Amino acid sequence: MKRALVTLTPPESKRLIAKAVVAMPEVQHALKHGFVYIATGTTAAYVAEEILGEKIEKEKWTVGVISKGRTCVTPKQTWPKHLVLYKGEPFDDPLEALKRMGPKDVFIKGANAIDINWNVAVFAAAPDGGTIGKTFGWTITKGVFTITPVSLEKFVPTPVEESAKLTGIYSFDWGTGLYSALVPIPHSHPVTEVEAYRILAGVEAIPIAAGGAGGAEGSVTLVLEGDDEAMEKAKEVTKAVKGEPYLEPYTEDCSICPFANICGLGSGAF
Structure with missing residues (x-):
């Protein structure tokens, strides 16, 4: 049995x-x-890159x-579409995909x-529930295999079913950014650095x-354990992700933000 000490920055973890x-x-x-439906998000963008074999402006x-130290949104003119693939090829109708998906998707x-x-x-933050609100019913009722790629930089000690009760876009009197609801995904299979x-x-x-x-803010440090062959593989895997660059800040201009009325900064409450 061998052992290693590894620190990963957030972008390294995501890769x-x-x-x-x-x-x-x-x-x-x-x-x-079948179908692979990748909902937009910065971590999911890394998954999309790995599948497509091409760079994305993540x-x-x-x-x-x-x-920038706040909950926020990106500029509306660049809001992306979800990536949906059917048998590895682009599928242009996300709703139709959701209707057809099942446990093997x-x-x-x-x-x-x-x-x-x-x-x-x-x-x-969207009143209609955003991505999770529009897809949750389809995925949970039909048993679609749901994967959540999530780094341990996002670990919280409070059970999410409890903290979710404290949130909602109209639940706050003031705040440092966009007011949001926290929505648990109970049927999901999380993939953290541990599973990776x-x-x-x-x-x-x-x-x-x-x-x-x-430059190491948000990092996670892990002990790796395994036999000689597995640990050599782990070393190569680690080398392959070290040096992954951080993403550049990219947020909407508060003066034109469509969510300004549910934001502590946009509404002037903070």
Whole structure:
């Protein structure tokens, strides 16, 4: 048995997790025989890159975003469309895909929180529930295999089913950014750095520390354990993601933001 100490920055973690998601047998099967629906989001953009084999402007591949020290949205003129593939080829009707998807198909959606019980939740600020509001009914009732790629930088100690009760776009008197509801995704299969190392290298990853400074903010530090062959593979996997660059800040101009009335900054409440 060998052991290693590894620190990953948030973008390094996202790249690692994306590679693991694509390697999952459920995803590989769906790419060949069915639907893979990737809902927009910065972490999901890494997954899309790994599947498509091409670069995406990841900071623009989302609507909601936490950036510049606040909950926010990206500029409306660049709001992206979800990526839907059928048998590995682009499928242009997301609603039709949702109608046709079943347990052997895959839905991929990032998250804003993963709790002590490994339950995940995502922010929603649009009155209609945004992405999760429009897709949740289809995926949960038909048993679509739902994957949530989420780094442990988003770990929260409060169970998400409890913290969700405190939120809602009309629930706050003031705040430092966009008011949002936290929506649990109870049927999701989270993929963190722990699962990623298990999938890609067959080693155990034990989170032991978090945070950093000077370009390591949000990092997670893990102990990896495994036999000689698996640990060599883990080393190569780690080398492949080290140096992944941070995304550039990309947010809407508050003076023209369509969500200004539910934002502490946009409404002038803060």
